[in-house]
Amino acid sequence: MSSQINQALPTTRRGFLQLGLMGTATLALGSAVATLTGCTTQLEQGGEYKFLQPNDREFFAALIPAVLNKSFPGELSHDAAMKRTLLALDDLIYTLQYHNRIQMRQLFDALSMAPIRLAAGASWASWKDMSPKQIDDFLVGWRDSSLQMKRMGYVSLSKLIGISWYSQPESFVTTGYPGPPTKIPTPVTPKAKNISAENS
Amino acid sequence: MAEKNFEEVRGITDPILEGISNGWITLDAGEYTENTTLEADVVIIGTGAGGGTTAEILAKAGLKVLLIEEGPLKSTNDFKMDERQAYKDLYQENAGRMNKDGSMSILQGRCVGGTTVINWTSSFRTPEQTLQYWGDNFGTKGVSKDEMAPWFDKMEERLNIAPWAVPANENNAVLSRGADALEIPWKVIPRNVAGCWNLGFCGTGCPTNAKQSMLVTTIPSAMDEGSQLLYSARAERLIMDNNKVTGIEVTALDKGYRPTGVQLTVKATTVVLSAGGINGPAMMLRSEAPDPKGLIGKRTFFHPTTFSFASFEKEINPYYGAPQSIYSDHFQWNSVDGPVGYKLEVPPLHPGLTSVLLMGHGEAQFDELNKLPNLSSMIALLRDGFNDDSVGGSIELADDGSAIIDYPINDYLWEGVKRTHLTMAELQFAAGAKAVRAAHTEAKWETSWEASKAAIDKLSYSASKALVGSAHVMGGLPMGEDLDKCLVDSNGKYHYLDNLYVIDGSIFPTSIGANPQLSIYGMACRLATGLAEKLTA
Numbered sequence: 001m002s003s004q005i006n007q008a009l010p011t012t013r014r015g016f017l018q019l020g021l022m023g024t025a026t027l028a029l030g031s032a033v034a035t036l037t038g039c040t041t042q043l044e045q046g047g048e049y050k051f052l053q054p055n056d057r058e059f060f061a062a063l064i065p066a067v068l069n070k071s072f073p074g075e076l077s078h079d080a081a082m083k084r085t086l087l088a089l090d091d092l093i094y095t096l097q098y099h100n101r102i103q104m105r106q107l108f109d110a111l112s113m114a115p116i117r118l119a120a121g122a123s124w125a126s127w128k129d130m131s132p133k134q135i136d137d138f139l140v141g142w143r144d145s146s147l148q149m150k151r152m153g154y155v156s157l158s159k160l161i162g163i164s165w166y167s168q169p170e171s172f173v174t175t176g177y178p179g180p181p182t183k184i185p186t187p188v189t190p191k192a193k194n195i196s197a198e199n200s
Numbered sequence: 201m202a203e204k205n206f207e208e209v210r211g212i213t214d215p216i217l218e219g220i221s222n223g224w225i226t227l228d229a230g231e232y233t234e235n236t237t238l239e240a241d242v243v244i245i246g247t248g249a250g251g252g253t254t255a256e257i258l259a260k261a262g263l264k265v266l267l268i269e270e271g272p273l274k275s276t277n278d279f280k281m282d283e284r285q286a287y288k289d290l291y292q293e294n295a296g297r298m299n300k301d302g303s304m305s306i307l308q309g310r311c312v313g314g315t316t317v318i319n320w321t322s323s324f325r326t327p328e329q330t331l332q333y334w335g336d337n338f339g340t341k342g343v344s345k346d347e348m349a350p351w352f353d354k355m356e357e358r359l360n361i362a363p364w365a366v367p368a369n370e371n372n373a374v375l376s377r378g379a380d381a382l383e384i385p386w387k388v389i390p391r392n393v394a395g396c397w398n399l400g401f402c403g404t405g406c407p408t409n410a411k412q413s414m415l416v417t418t419i420p421s422a423m424d425e426g427s428q429l430l431y432s433a434r435a436e437r438l439i440m441d442n443n444k445v446t447g448i449e450v451t452a453l454d455k456g457y458r459p460t461g462v463q464l465t466v467k468a469t470t471v472v473l474s475a476g477g478i479n480g481p482a483m484m485l486r487s488e489a490p491d492p493k494g495l496i497g498k499r500t501f502f503h504p505t506t507f508s509f510a511s512f513e514k515e516i517n518p519y520y521g522a523p524q525s526i527y528s529d530h531f532q533w534n535s536v537d538g539p540v541g542y543k544l545e546v547p548p549l550h551p552g553l554t555s556v557l558l559m560g561h562g563e564a565q566f567d568e569l570n571k572l573p574n575l576s577s578m579i580a581l582l583r584d585g586f587n588d589d590s591v592g593g594s595i596e597l598a599d600d601g602s603a604i605i606d607y608p609i610n611d612y613l614w615e616g617v618k619r620t621h622l623t624m625a626e627l628q629f630a631a632g633a634k635a636v637r638a639a640h641t642e643a644k645w646e647t648s649w650e651a652s653k654a655a656i657d658k659l660s661y662s663a664s665k666a667l668v669g670s671a672h673v674m675g676g677l678p679m680g681e682d683l684d685k686c687l688v689d690s691n692g693k694y695h696y697l698d699n700l701y702v703i704d705g706s707i708f709p710t711s712i713g714a715n716p717q718l719s720i721y722g723m724a725c726r727l728a729t730g731l732a733e734k735l736t737a
Contacts, residue, residue, distance in 0.1 A: 050456070069566040088284065095294040095457060098598040103302075139561050143641050151641070151664035152302035155559060159305070162555030163295070166569065167283040175551045175572040177519060178202050180281030181399065183407050184210035188217040 051094040055112045062127035066135040067161045071174035088164035202573035205520040209407050216275030224423040229433035229452035232462045240266035243468035245435040248314020250704030251474030252414025253724035259425035261732035269431040271310035279405030283552040286404035299607040303663035307671040313415030320402045320523040321391040323361045324714035325352045338680030338709040341690040355721040359392040359412040369521025372546045374576045376526045378631035386528040400520040437487040443698045445471045474704040481595040481676035482603035490696035497595030501711040502670030503581035507639035508624035516576045523548035540616035542580040559667050580620035585710030614661040625652040639667035679707035692727035703727045
């Protein structure tokens with residue numbers, strides 16, 4: 001399990017930790033705390049998620065309906081669609097290479113801390129307690145920000161959520177995509193010489 | 201209501217599984233439980249356009265070849281036209297690869313067969329202007345248009361490359377119709393396919409074996425000659441002794457692309473690096489390979505690619521049919537080394553990828569995706585690397601040794617990005633679009649070319665506002681005889697190591713100015729043929 005912990009710990013102050021430096025000295029302190037503690041929740045051991053921790057999942061659970069709007073939950077129940085999207089997100093982020101994975105870790109950690117969240121343009125309230133309007137305001141604020149770091153955060157989060165959901169067949173009904181043809185694989189047949197070899 | 205173009209795909213054999221059942225030597229590095237040493241005459245790192253082509257030529261010359269591939273071995277029976285499965289199995293970083301500042305998305309293959317398994321089959325010879333520019337500026341020798349022609353002839357025959365003879369799908373027809381209306385010349389794209397069903401799923405691994413990727417052509421041919429294929433194996437670093445490479449340290453990977461803890465060593469008398477313009481330079485940096493001028497990983501190029509969306513009254517069904525069949529080079533060569541030129545093409549729009557390209561959220565994005573059957577897109581591929589302000593990106597190493605692609609989009613490129621948005625919007629309206637939106641977070645849907653033009657003029661161009669992507673990776677280990685600029689000689693040999701050859705897109709001193717696969721095939725055919733002659737002399 002040590003590899004799971006290693007890949008979840010931030011090892012650098014670059015990137016999204018700068019979010020904490022955009023505010024007051026208090027927030028800079030908050031950023032330092034985030035750096036030192038790695039993240040604000042206990043890391044799960046051996047769960048079904050390889051990267052996303054409970055706090056991260058709470059964050060995404062708030063964002064997913066806001067990003068996907070009426071396409072969510074498609075043909076699935078709300079809970080099933082949420083689980084499917086979270087697992088797809090987890091798999092995708094886990095497969096990112098080190099630099100981008102660390103950027104994501106820092107982003108999630110920073111946004112899980114109320115003071116940094118507030119400085120970054122979101123609500124002091126925890127993600128699960130925010131209204132849809134508050135979440136949309138946060139997304140629009142980041143999208144239209146003059147800071148490249150926030151715009152990158154917006155684009156990353158919306159892209160990750162979009163591809164994780166719209167690739168699911170149960171979302172096709174919301175796009176009008178009729179879906180791919182059904183592939184019927186052909187079983188492997190040993191070549192003639194092998195058959196004759198067996199027979200001889 | 202849109203309907204499926206085919207209900208099912210059946211009756212297709214799987215040449216890889218057949219080959220394995222007939223005794224091919226395929227080795228899953230993830231299954232090794234202890235450190236092991238493997239040996240060959242030639243080890244080839246990478247199995248894409250460069251490595252695949254090289255493997256067939258060397259194996260047929262009688263050399264004992266071992267191919268190393270970082271990705272998994274997937275084949276026809278695995279290709280189910282499912283975006284989820286394809287991105288996870290066949291793409292670098294689950295199709296989420298980005299440059300350092302997140303301003304560009306990069307689609308690149310990671311599987312046996314490399315990007316040739318997931319590309320959209322467009323096959324262009326290296327433009328004459330590009331070859332000329334290399335000769336003039338980098339001292340490449342033996343790669344003029346006439347000298348390269350026989351190698352392109354050979355690979356076009358090998359991979360059945362010919363202009364697409366079937367009418368373009370509606371998505372591509374938008375480009376030809378708009379171009380006709382504006383009296384802009386366009387052409388039909390040559391494709392590497394044999395018996396193509398016109399399904400539209402080149403990007404998720406060809407389900408019918410029609411695409412003549414390395415996976416169904418040169419690799420099976422090399423395997424039939426007794427080559428060995430080691431997959432789920434990352435070439436970590438070269439083992440060097442003075443000016444010779446004596447072997448390669450290889451990290452075995454599990455199904456989640458994490459090291460299993462087992463290290464393999466591959467010993468060979470000759471090493472060919474065919475790992476592409478990101479992972480190749482990164483491996484050379486990890487190896488601390490000799491590089492007196494500090495050139496490794498500099499001048500890595502994409503074709504930074506911009507997008508424009510159009511909606512039509514009639515159904516476009518942009519996910520079906522040959523994904524790319526029409527192009528225009530009208531804006532490509534007005535000046536070789538002046539303001540950036542660009543090639544116009546069309547991308548397929550499957551829903552997962554499209555949600556990424558639309559770069560939005562909430563109700564506005566839902567309204568766009570909700571009309572996917574009526575959506576069309578055009579792309580412009582910027583030709584980077586032909587101007588002093590056009591220096592591409594550079595490869596750095598992260599703390600764990602993996603590649604970071606530092607590729608900022610500078611003002612030279614932004615000026616071009618804006619021009620491409622104007623060009624594409626004009627073409628889309630000329631083709632009958634009822635509304636057009638540049639792929640830019642500030643852009644709204646506009647209903648006339650005049651309104652669109654005025655709106656694009658007001659957009660601000662900076663990172664993570666305009667969508668920029670790339671599916672083409674080139675450069676990083678440039679070829680030429682000018683030692684101040686180049687790392688690899690005109691025969692593909694690394695200038696500073698006696699038995700290391702680089703045969704892939706990383707040796708291109710600039711971007712190509714066209715989808716690069718045939719440029720890689722032709723160059724690889726030339727270099728590998730020369731290498732085979734040398735090694736068997």
